[in-house]
Amino acid sequence: MNIRNGRISDVDELTAIEAECFPAAEAAERKSFEDRLKHYADHFWILEDDNGKIISFVNGMVTDEEHLTDKMYENASMHNENGAWQMIFGVNTLPKYRKNGYAEAVLRNVISDAKEQSRKGLVLTCKEKLIHFYGKLGFVDEGVSDSEHGGVVWHEMRLTF
Numbered sequence: 618m619n620i621r622n623g624r625i626s627d628v629d630e631l632t633a634i635e636a637e638c639f640p641a642a643e644a645a646e647r648k649s650f651e652d653r654l655k656h657y658a659d660h661f662w663i664l665e666d667d668n669g670k671i672i673s674f675v676n677g678m679v680t681d682e683e684h685l686t687d688k689m690y691e692n693a694s695m696h697n698e699n700g701a702w703q704m705i706f707g708v709n710t711l712p713k714y715r716k717n718g719y720a721e722a723v724l725r726n727v728i729s730d731a732k733e734q735s736r737k738g739l740v741l742t743c744k745e746k747l748i749h750f751y752g753k754l755g756f757v758d759e760g761v762s763d764s765e766h767g768g769v770v771w772h773e774m775r776l777t778f
């Protein structure tokens with residue numbers, strides 16, 4: 618297993634994994650991933666097996682905005698490489714590889730890179746059932762976010778260095 622950053626050639630594999638992990642209303646589409654990879658491939662963290670198959674990945678832009686808003690998902694040009702906050706848009710592990718600690722390993726890598734890059738911290742939104750999972754990594758629940766992404770309720774969580 619190896620964790621690396623993204624490249625444009627990952628676009629089809631990432632789109633397929635996202636479609637397997639999220640309902641259609643929440644899943645990012647190929648065009649979004651293409652734009653994100655063009656603007657911030659280094660803010661994709663991809664765990665692959667020894668054959669180069671992608672098992673788990675995390676992605677998100679960097680911004681000075683303190684809150685994660687829906688417009689960020691589809692507007693990759695909002696990425697600011699020198700921004701204060703590392704946003705996390707998606708955490709995905711292929712279903713048959715879950716509960717092996719892969720998402721946690723990728724997230725720990727994201728946290729350590731964000732720290733090295735002198736960010737203020739990281740921000741994500743998640744469904745209520747995952748608050749405990751991110752809590753174990755140091756994220757603090759700030760309550761229900763304004764997000765209407767996919768028509769469900771999202772909690773905003775923040776890890777501040």
Ligand SMILES: CC(C)(COP(=O)(O)OP(=O)(O)OC[C@H]1O[C@@H](n2cnc3c(N)ncnc32)[C@H](O)[C@@H]1OP(=O)(O)O)[C@@H](O)C(=O)NCCC(=O)NCCS
Nearest residue numbers: 638708709710715716717718719720721742743744749750
């Ligand atoms: C959420 C998601 C990314 C987790 O991926 P994962 O690789 O299974 O995550 P981990 O293995 O690090 O942790 C998941 C659970 O397995 C447990 N686990 C880790 N290693 C384990 C092992 N060897 N044996 C048993 N359980 C284990 C973890 O403690 C964690 O338990 P918890 O849910 O009680 O906190 C994955 O389920 C997914 O892709 N879901 C669909 C998309 C989604 O909802 N993403 C999050 C958006 S906010």
